[in-house]
């Protein structure tokens with residue numbers, strides 16, 4: 022238990038020395054993606070092999086190591102999961118990709134014992150080989166501030182976090198600053214909420230700090246409900262202490278002594294890492310009563326979500342923590358006044374909190390130097406879709422879509438043509454190529470009717486049907502509508518019905534106008550943000566791709582060739598060799614035939630999934 | 646049936662959360678983790694212990710999608726249909742699982758209570774889309790063929806258990 026600032030400083034010095042003295046570090050990625058690829062088996066195998074060679078293996082930072090020690094650590098997600106499982110080799114900073122169990126022996130022999138680089142395991146693109154993580158084009162064009170430790174430090178170790186300078190900002194806030202000056206610094210930095218709205222965090226803190234109430238709360242929104250986004254999950258699972266440090270600082274600034282982290286149910290790994298992190302911080306006296314011997318106390322709890330997207334909304338989230346159904350309520354009163362348990366509450370997003378220690382440590386001026394004029398700092402995005410490199414990225418605010426898609430993302434997959442990018446998930450919009458040079462920040466996006474939202478970026482090629490995209494998101498929001506208010510509950514149902522009809526080839530004259538009318542009503546009358554923003558994907562696709570809607574409705578045709586019910590899939594008898602590969606791929610047994618004779622598709626069974634097209638080695642299956 | 650129900654698991658969970666009403670969601674989550682669903686018997690029992698109405702506990706349990714009042718299979722297969730997985734064709738995989746197990750959009754669990762098939766929005770492994778999760782294990786870059794192989798493997802595991 023640390024009882025003073027000097028005790029923490031002394032401990033940091035000790036850990037930093039130990040950290041710098043590590044002669045050989047192997048860091049296995051233990052993010053969700055790499056674990057799915059078998060990284061934990063690789064971890065175990067490496068441990069076993071090293072021990073067999075008589076080497077001591079340290080899985081935690083050892084202050085006083087004896088003899089030859091190999092440090093074997095687990096990190097969080099590096100963001101580039103598709104080249105995983107990843108293994109980072111320090112001190113060289115090499116990155117081994119797509120590591121398999123069978124590679125472990127060679128890694129131990131050549132790299133650990135021989136100090137040799139294994140070329141085969143390095144990332145390759147075209148004719149270039151990239152040894153180090155920071156040389157890979159995907160990473161080179163990014164600016165990692167919030168994510169810079171995700172993937173490099175041991176995500177299970179407070180020791181490593183402290184060794185690399187962790188909890189120095191807490192020290193500064195606790196001993197060198199007043200609640201006012203902390204709040205002022207955050208205000209000056211113009212840190213804006215990363216949960217989507219972009220509301221200045223400092224203003225919220227100020228509102229809570231000013232109220233003379235004995236009990237206040239700090240709540241972290243880790244609900245990350247956007248389907249297809251995983252930034253917050255990666256921060257919580259890859260560098261949990263940074264976010265916790267931000268929350269404690271918010272507690273000092275606002276006079277709150279209790280904090281809650283609300284984590285999405287589907288992130289068991291993040292929950293586990295956060296639990297470990299909280300226990301470790303409590304053991305050191307960094308969380309709990311009388312932190313570092315001061316009279317400031319802060320207790321942190323975890324609430325796990327139970328699968329309701331609407332609980333990402335502030336008032337629904339606090340209701341859920343209280344053990345109630347997650348219904349949003351009418352505002353005002355604001356969360357800053359009547360929040361959790363009806364007390365003044367600071368509610369911020371995971372990424373927002375993770376920025377806080379950096380701002381406190383480096384100052385608001387440093388932060389204002391990054392990003393764009395009105396939106397300083399960086400933003401993490403989940404880059405997915407029909408693009409070469411998919412993954413988690415971090416770029417300065419104001420970066421253009423072109424830089425992201427064609428620089429970091431490496432352009433379109435399989436030489437496809439760029440059609441649109443969906444930004445902001447189910448509350449967001451689809452932007453066309455005319456917006457590629459738009460700087461991404463809160464205000465410019467708002468001007469074109471889009472929003473940064475949670476940070477999901479889905480890149481779509483010309484085979485993507487925009488009406489189907491609109492249907493996909495409407496289906497999501499309709500399912501997640503809590504049903505409290507009529508415009509959202511009934512309106513989204515009607516919109517979904519119409520969209521389902523259109524993609525099924527049963528659209529009618531007047532459907533587009535009806536969609537527009539319903540959208541307008543819902544936007545203006547729904548109670549909470551879920552309903553208010555639910556029509557966004559539809560409004561933006563009608564605006565930018567009206568002719569696609571019209572083709573579905575009036576010509577019963579999907580210009581992108583994507584809508585299943587409007588597709589006809591058939592086998593060209595002259596090309597078919599009767600190998601039966603397609604029939605084995607078909608999920609609904611729609612294909613039949615005799616071996617070595619042409620096969621046929623039963624269109625009444627076929628769900629137009631397209632699997633058979635990819636399966637046929639002779640390209641005999643066509644769609645029209 | 647009520648008389649035979651063993652409440653020791655529920656009791657242990659309740660004491661862990663100090664019988665606090667505020668923790669009702671966490672309590673239900675832990676009960677569900679143990680039984681893989683919420684047995685009807687626990688509702689009146691919780692109501693008594695937590696001093697809440699049974700209706701209120703039901704209303705919480707039915708509001709959140711993750712709670713199930715129906716018994717689930719030994720293997721709960723969650724097919725991700727988040728944006729990243731959807732654009733990389735998660736639908737045929739869902740279809741294949743349903744077909745292999747004789748399930749549908751309305752019937753999620755096999756009669757022998759071995760398998761449940763459901764969808765979920767994003768498992769946080771979008772870079773490896775399409776992905777699925779079986780109990781707590783994530784499988785990446787799925788195809789309908791891999792889905793069939795997986796079912797075969799799981800059925801063998803069941804036969805050998």
Ligand SMILES: Cc1cc2nc3c(=O)[nH]c(=O)nc-3n(C[C@H](O)[C@H](O)[C@H](O)COP(=O)(O)O)c2cc1C
Nearest residue numbers: 214215216242245246333334335369370373550551
């Ligand atoms: C339906 C709905 C879902 C939301 N989901 C999230 C979410 O998953 N994560 C998040 O941080 N904010 C979400 N928000 C925004 C929050 O209400 C809130 O503005 C935010 O957490 C505040 O933190 P920030 O200012 O740091 O962004 C959601 C809002 C709505 C209306």
Ligand code: SF4
Nearest residue numbers: 504505506509549552
């Ligand atoms: S807008 Fe939709 S989600 Fe929000 S309160 Fe109304 S019904 Fe519920």
Ligand code: SF4
Nearest residue numbers: 607627628630631633
């Ligand atoms: S498109 Fe899909 S459902 Fe139709 S025949 Fe091919 S594999 Fe079967």
Ligand code: SF4
Nearest residue numbers: 597598600601603637
């Ligand atoms: S995979 Fe191609 S060649 Fe083989 S049976 Fe099917 S259509 Fe014919």
Ligand code: FES
Nearest residue numbers: 052055098099102
């Ligand atoms: S999980 Fe390893 S890089 Fe994402």
Ligand code: FES
Nearest residue numbers: 725727730768771
């Ligand atoms: S969308 Fe499937 S894992 Fe994210």
